[in-house]
Amino acid sequence: MFIKQLYTGCLSEAAYYIESNGEAAVIDPLRDIDAYLELATERKASIKYIFETHFHADFVSGHLDLGKATGAPIVYGPGTLTKFPVHVARDGETFTIGKLAIEVLHTPGHTLESTCFLLKDENGKDHCVFTGDTLFVGDVGRPDLAQKGTEITMTDLAGMMYDSIHKKLFPLANNVIVYPAHGPGSSCGKNLGPNTHSTIGEEKQFNYPMKAETKEDFIKQVTDGIAPPPSYFPINAKINKEGYDSLGDILLAGMKTLSIDEFKQLISNDVIVLDTRPAGTFTQGFVPGSISIGLEGRFAEWAGSLLPFNVSIVLVTEPGKEKETIIRLARVGFEKIKGYLDGGYEAWKNAGEPIDMIIDIEADELMMDIPHDQNLVVIDVRRETEFADGHLKDAVNIPLIEMTDPGNLANLEETQNLYIHCAAGYRSVIASSLLKRQGIHNLRNIAGGWEKIKEQEKAEIIKETSVLN
8 A cells, every 4th residue: 555645835735646556546636747647657557546525626636637648537526517527426435446445425515525535455444534625634624615506505514514524534433544635824724733634533632623512613613704715716616627728738838938029019918927036036126017926935826816817927937937837827727828038037127128126125124214204104915813913003904815906905195105014025025016016116025024023122013802812
């Protein structure tokens, strides 16, 4: 028996490769499937099945491309409806991989088709369970992603999840390993724990909703305080349900090199310029109107949350990062990528084309400016809960996720001197690029963000305990 978790940190996503006696299965593959094919080739195995725990909302799965590459059937749980051929498994149905068996456990709650897969070892003993978004380490899946066109509510789904967990997962032995589809940082739950695997016993002991004494208490715990899902979730879920273009076709179009003249022609037609260089590099100079989302952060998640899917994109990247950028965009459903600037920003600058910059300042400079500038406004782009846990007195909280809505920027005035910060500097550069794209240029980015600001002796820090409670 061989099990490998393939974890992608920027999406907090875990796919799994299972193998026995030359036969393999892949659970919840990402759109770029090379890692699974290479692993099977390296281990001289053939991929027999592709299992999907549900219609993923936070990324585009690789089920279709992997199925075409291997001939393996795609297996979903009961009740699944798709626009492409799949094997819709029965609750309790068993599949064999070499000497191993995988049993289907239908566990609706996160979504209606959500299913866990229980792996039994060579002796028929329960070894581990792949829980998808039903059960995480320290949390359970969010129950507010009911499919459009149904009358099912968040409360209904939370109730289903309680029943699923107590009827299908609680009866498993305490030593059965739990392999979830996501780890810390994922938006598919409220507060996932720091680890990417656990055991049934540990989750019974430490997972807060798993310890709920009643169904009503469970429903309240998993629904209270849940943040709205990122805007791209329904788009990705629809893509996974209805199908998509192959990643190879997207790469073929996206890997087109664009001369400066070709690049200028495209951006004159309302095409988005996406600059994926590191945030600290972007501030030093960029093509005017560019949006900064650096590859070094949670790139795909922020791209999906902030960029429109119906507008074409052209890229400015570090040399050699073009393919990685396109793949990571495709993971969350972006397909309208028209190419990248040949030679990147340096070629643009060296050609004498107009450039823009963002002024970086240190936290101590901010402290010196606050008492002397009556037009100074601190814009904190962290999440509401981060802001509540500690922020500068008089700071204005506009979470980055809300900055694409012009209504949230309506109160900003031309006479104001804006000082932008986040936790460490990544999100504030994205925010600054969005503000500049909106025509707001009187701004400064605070390098190091809140981590540096809170170290300043003169910083007046406020906590919003009502939000935290």
